[in-house]
Amino acid sequence: MANSAVADQLVAETRVEVSEPAVLLERLADHFSEHGDVTKEECKARLAFHFGTAELEIDGGYLNVAATASDASGLAFVKVALAEHLIEFSEPETPEIRWTGDCAAGSPVPYLRRMTVERVEQITPRMRRVRLSGDDLERFTRESMHIRLLFPPEKGGAYGWPVMGEDGRPAWPEGLPKPIARVYTIRRIDADEGWLDIDMVLHEGDGYPGAGFAENAKPGDEIGITGPGGGTYGQATRYLLAGDETALPAIARILEELPETARVTAIVEIADAAEEQVLVSKADVDLTWVHRDGLEPGTTDLLERAVKAVDWPEADPDTYVWIACEQAAVRKLRSYFRKEKKMPRANHMAVAYWRRGVAGEHAGEKDG
Known part of the structure; x- marks a missing residue:
């Protein structure tokens, strides 16, 4: 069992039997690379998040997992994230997951x-x-x-x-x-x-x-x-923040938190002019509201075109792009910044907050 826990860290471990552990390890590493730092070797992977870490190792027909964190909430987040995706990525199998160690079964949910x-x-x-x-x-x-x-x-x-x-x-x-x-x-x-x-x-x-x-x-x-979980943004001097109304609360909060040294281009797609808000920031902000004016959310390319119209430098290490909206638009914009703008993953985050025509907690990352 992989275990790199140090003193004062909480630790939990599990050993999961699956038919294709190498495929499962690859899928987990690929998925979590969007949410944290992933280091992968031939039969091992290390996942590092701001709330804790996990080490995964193939052992025959098993995948051994060791989770560590500095507090109970962080450890519980690592455990639940891994459990949900171990089950999802193992379908149609239903692997048995039994954790041992800290934050044991029957204890209060710390978060x-x-x-x-x-x-x-x-x-x-x-x-x-x-x-x-x-x-x-x-x-x-x-x-x-x-x-x-x-x-x-x-x-x-x-x-x-x-x-x-x-x-x-x-x-x-x-x-x-x-x-x-x-x-x-x-x-x-x-x-x-x-x-x-x-x-x-x-x-x-x-x-x-x-x-x-x-x-x-x-x-x-x-x-x-x-919670809490997710929704962070990188440190930079120049930012591009873009999203629809489901992302507006996050964009407004980021603007309030950025320092006066930051330069920000913010683009927000909303239903119409009545949905505009006064957004406060110490940063130098260029804000554009994009109105659908009667068109249904998730049916237009208004946000995509507005983002692509921005004169954005390629491969500038002191820039950060943050995008959140409907899933199809997110995929197009993520591809645009990675493939056309050659932007490293560390310099951008593009997250689906919802998916048109699909309801439920996993329809996107958010419900609005």
């Missing part, structure tokens, strides 16, 4: 918080801000911006609260429905005061539990959150 709606504010006709209050929010102030909101499965319905499962994923109590999880950006947070703001896009229809929650939320409502 879960129970929150209460404090207030609701209408930002634009299609964007609402929900302030959630709760305790022990310090970890949510760290580098990552994304959290999962756990919505009741039906209006006014109750759901149980999980513990850590044997496979590293949350185990939910029997007899109660599971909540519906969607990923959102923390717009603002004050851990000392015990609150965080979430900006939520309002959609029509029943396929958007976050929009339904935002539409009906009132002070005193309870909701769960897990």
Whole structure:
């Protein structure tokens, strides 16, 4: 079993039997290269994230995995990320995953918080801000911006609260429905005061539990959150930030955090002029709003054309591109910067926040 843990690190290990461990190792390394630093050898791989690390090693018909992190939440994140993708990439097999070590099965989920709606504010006709209050929010102030909101499965319905499962994923109590999880950006947070703001896009229809929650939320409502995870951006002098309205909360937060020495080109696709917001930044910002004006989200190339119209230097190490929108547009823009602009992976991030025609937690990276 691979194990590079050092003193004061939490450690968990598992040994997973699969029919093609080499194929599985390759798929895991390729996937996680988009989310962290991956070092791969012939029969081994090391995955390094800001919240922890994992070492994978082929041993006959088994894949040995050792996860390490400096705190329980980080270790739990490594375990759940690996478990989800070990299962996904092994289909149609269903591998048995049993972790040993720290953050054991039956223990509380360390990255879960129970929150209460404090207030609701209408930002634009299609964007609402929900302030959630709760305790022990310090970890949510760290580098990552994304959290999962756990919505009741039906209006006014109750759901149980999980513990850590044997496979590293949350185990939910029997007899109660599971909540519906969607990923959102923390717009603002004050851990000392015990609150965080979430900006939520309002959609029509029943396929958007976050929009339904935002539409009906009132002070005193309870909701769960897990995280944080993902949504970081690199350090640079010049930035290109681009996305649709689902990415607007993240773009607004990044702009507020950037220093006055930064130069930023920001492009945001929205429904119409009524959805424009005042975005504050100390940086030198050139902001462009792209209006669909009646066209459906995810059906145009407006954002793609606006991004490609920017005079962007090739292979400049002091630049960073951050893009988040519908999956098809993300793929085209990712290819554009990698193949045409020759931009190293370390200098850009392009993430699908949603996928047209597909609902659910894994339709993209976010629900809006």
